[in-house]
Amino acid sequence: MNTGDSMKAEAFQTIRYDVGDGVATITLNRPAQKNALDKVMRAELAEAVAEVRRDRSIHALVLTGAGGAFCAGGDIRGMQSGAGTAEEGRDRMLDLHLWVEELINFDRPVIAAVDGPAFGAGFGLALAADFVLATPRARFCLSFLKLGLIPDCGVFYTLPRVVGLQRAKELAFSARELGAEEARQLGIVAEIHEPDAIAGRAREIALSFTAASLTALSISKRVFNAAPTSTLGALLEMEAAGQGVARSSEYHRNAVAAFLNKEAPPYSWPK
Template structure:
């Protein structure tokens, strides 16, 4: 795995190319360390997740899993160790962009779903392959996928274990943009870099609101809205951005040119 920070953007690249970046315990521990490093580093304004060698992530390393000879209790603890850092990623208060080329299977699909935006190549493929090997979806998929595609479609994808091509994934809302394979990482990094000039307070509060919204009632969300907007009104980022608007200067935060539909 490689971990690089440039211009406020951290790029985390899975790099087990011979295994299509399948996750074993060593890679999982590297993921944990890098995610925690991002969470601690306030100079990082956005995170990009990607994979090397024409694959995003083929899921869990089945040879390593079988070799561990897990019983129910050890299997549970293995997943809890994963959840310790995965929850940090899912609740990160800064934008996460996934650059997906090639397969995003199993846990790889879960990592993509942990992102706020997924930029994919035309050859990207998504698959909840767990049932093919007698497992249930993990890496937070029970939580994330129904919020993106709805419960009925999530059940279909989980129980069919079928492959989802890039264009269908975009139609379902899993993918934000499809770009040529040689532009996937650059586009993801451009999106991430645009947040260097966004209000960190507003970004964090938007992410918190969207995480809470599916299970909250109107009164709860209106109360959150009032408190969040109060914090933003009082922020230096808002005052500077508003003054630039009044002075007819370009906004500091601008989405990079491209179609995010």
């Protein structure tokens, strides 16, 4: 992490933001509150996500939480002060949506490392990632209905794409907890690792992407995100245009040369 990154990290009150070796890590850092999202954390996440998006030297992003929790959702104590008018509530959500949309559409891989609770908006935050790693003690819950609220943090977009519409409704309407193994069976969790290993595995995966083509990663993620609402013709057109760009890249030419010379490929998924 360079000096500029260190100064920025020290400026945050509720998160840690670190950059090194082409990987950014955002750590939710309110462990006494199980990393619940308050007004300050939402604003700092907006700043950090915008910084990651601007920095083209970053090839992957890791999201995690401090103190044995990922994120307990919204800060319920902060809700006691009242929601204000409907217009004020909507404006607050629109501010949230600015960075949630940037995170979902971030054109490089995002890995969430979930230990402990990922409830409410914390579940939504995990779903914004491309890959969710979990510990055996991870718990997921769309707890909104228990508070008379509807899912937020992009859940209406992300969850049905992972588990299907009927299962997404069941998880939202039951507001029940999922353990790590059931979440893996539903396709929410990609891998399960012990608490002392999950951070290392998340970083190992993130670092592997620094050897991949940033152009190919970016285009592939954009097309995948567009796939559920696009026609076959539109997707084939995106595929053709994207492949044309990828094939013209220096990375592709070097990878082909390595293959022809029977050299190891520049990128491989870490086993």
